[in-house]
Amino acid sequence: MEQVVIIRYAEIHLKGKNRGYFERVFTVNLERALRGIRHELHRTSGRYLVANFAPSETEEIMERVSRVFGVHSLSLGFETENDLDSIFYAAKLVSPKEGSFKVETHRGNKQYPLNSMEISSAIGGRLLSENKALKVDVHEPEHRVYVDIREQGKALVFGSFEKGAHGMPVGTAGKGLLMISGGIDSPVAGYMMAKRGLSVEMLHFHSYPYTNEAAKEKVVSLAKILSRYTLTEKVRTVSVTHIQEEIHKKCAAELNVTLLRRFMYRIAERIARREGDGCLITGESLGQVASQTLEGITSSNSVVSLPVFRPLIGFDKEDIIEISKQIGTYETSVLPFEDCCTVFLPDFPAIKPKLSFIEEEEAKLDVEALVEEALSTLERISL
Amino acid sequence: MIYLDNAATTRPSSGAVERAACFLGENFYNPSATYGGGVSAARELAKFRAGLLEHIADPAKFKLVFTSGGTEADNTALFGGARRGNIVVTAGEHAAVERSAAALKSRGVEIRVAPIDQGGGVEEEAFLALVDANTSLACVMHVNNETGAVNDVFSLSREVKRKNPRTLFFSDGVQAFGKIPFTLPESIDLYAVSAHKIGGPKGTGALIKRRSLDLPPLLFGGGQEENARSGTENVFGAAAFYFAAEETFADLQGDRRRVSSYRDLLWEKLSKELFLKISPEEGSPFILTVSAEGLRGEVLQRMLWDRSLAVGTGSACSSKHRFSRVIAACGYRESVLDGVLRISFSRETKEEEVLRAAEILNATAAEFKGKI
Incomplete structure (x- = not known):
């Protein structure tokens, strides 16, 4: 026996x-x-x-x-x-x-x-x-x-x-790239897609020295907790510092976040294609913040062609918090290290940005060069 | 790395640590033990206590109670000294005093806050006007940790006693001890000091109190420190504090003069287009607080660290707690509050470090400004 x-x-x-x-x-x-x-x-x-x-x-x-x-x-x-x-x-x-x-x-x-x-x-x-x-x-x-x-x-x-955790074995549904911030939502989004069998790779954008090292370490801690489910082995980080500076200097302030998100999507897609990830995953939830309105999502979605999975799109914050508590990421997510410096936060972000206006403002930037430069800052942190 | 954040903490004096190390080694005994090892540890502790006190007070009139640091000394003074009625504090106090006062408020004590001027010093008349027959405790920090403003706590304490002889006067002297030569007058009842601002270790400080004053303790237990602060004595900490103070007080006037010239030199070399001075002219020579107006102090601090210069800051990137409470109370506009940097010296600071620091500060602030 x-x-x-x-x-x-x-x-x-x-x-x-x-x-x-x-x-x-x-x-x-x-x-x-x-x-x-x-x-x-x-x-x-x-x-x-x-x-x-x-x-x-x-x-x-x-x-x-x-x-x-x-x-x-x-x-x-x-x-x-x-x-x-x-x-x-x-x-x-x-x-x-x-x-x-x-x-x-x-x-x-x-x-x-x-x-x-x-x-x-x-x-x-x-x-x-x-x-x-x-x-x-x-x-x-x-x-x-x-x-x-x-x-x-x-x-x-x-x-x-x-x-048990139910769902499908991680890896049986392909591989996706999760854009993970230090917040509550993105780890939950990664959890949900992994539950459907997706192998989850992780990408974090930081803007050191505008954000501090503690914010990055917080993301690594979150990724570690999440990887107990997703079995992910590393998190990639990319600096968007210069992109934020350029947007801040040259473009309409109310579009700061909108434009930055378009860059993040572009960078994520480049990395995903290079690494064989078939989709992007985000923690966006409709209407939760200014950049997650239909117009905001349309704006960022329009710069990529890979499918973008947003498993939380119809979730209330409360429901998301409940899952994050259940999977153990909540307590780390609410630690007070901000992932964006107030330097770059406009007083009134555009809630319904028009695509034509966005493109006009973006034309003031050398998008390709900035994306390439950001990609050169790619780092891998083992979990 | 050029280290100019000495108001946050100083590099421990290697001499002091070395001389105190025996208390983490062969002389490890508990000073309360009655056998030889304990008795000799107690004897040494008494020597450190007396030696530290002698630098700033008449041992016939004052006692020194070792604590775990400035914060505990502040808490002991506030929670022990406050009674029903009101206490008067200044808007410039360190968080250890400000938060203690907030806790006392929830226990029914009225908290009266005296305003500070642009340099961070207390408005004396406004302060004294708040003291009345029901004031149990008056608190004025000796040197403001964020701006270096020096408050005349000796004359203020006398004025307070004149208005109400029963009011206890407490001064947080963490940034003054070992930086300013003085002898405590009897009008000051309680005075807090810390080891790690003068080359001692973190986790050690003291509350100096008037001998005849009976103050309820914050910590209860084995009755150490004549019941004023229970807990097995940190003999190593006390020893290192004592040795560090010995070095610090050896030529305090000379060090002060030299550091004062460095502070003036740094300010002279800083670009006036980039930096605005917040520290008052007659402030502590060990602290120079400036603002790189329009820039974010915390970001600048990290950029400076990457260029091998460590300085303090008075602002944060976070949307909550973005500004320093104290510098905001000095009455500056937001763009100034955002850019606050605290540059603080020690007796170890070298002239070439100051000159290099000025170059790095100017170049980095200019570069930052160009980016946003």
């Missing part, structure tokens, strides 16, 4: 002929999530088992696995021989100390001599006779003991299910 973490997967079973591919990616992701912890990962039909780990690592393994997209649920339990004595011994370890309970058996191996009802009643009966504080309630039990009869003479025994 051995303690194991039982992993069931979510939508992969829907994938028909591509199932093998999805399972391979899922396996790699589980291994990446468990990197640094001694363990073995076994695949059985419809299940994964993590085995041969130190008892002190149990909690860490459960936590890391629960964050892997594609995991439907997970249980901590035992793998045993499938004879009734071994099953009973394991069942005793996962059964409650007192209260009502029920044994539920699932017979994956239909060759097994007893049927599910018979196994449940045999194990339930023996648990009952050993512990007088227990009673059976098959309708509304307080606790359940699950027995899963598997192939090759094995059975799994466990006491509960924990919810």
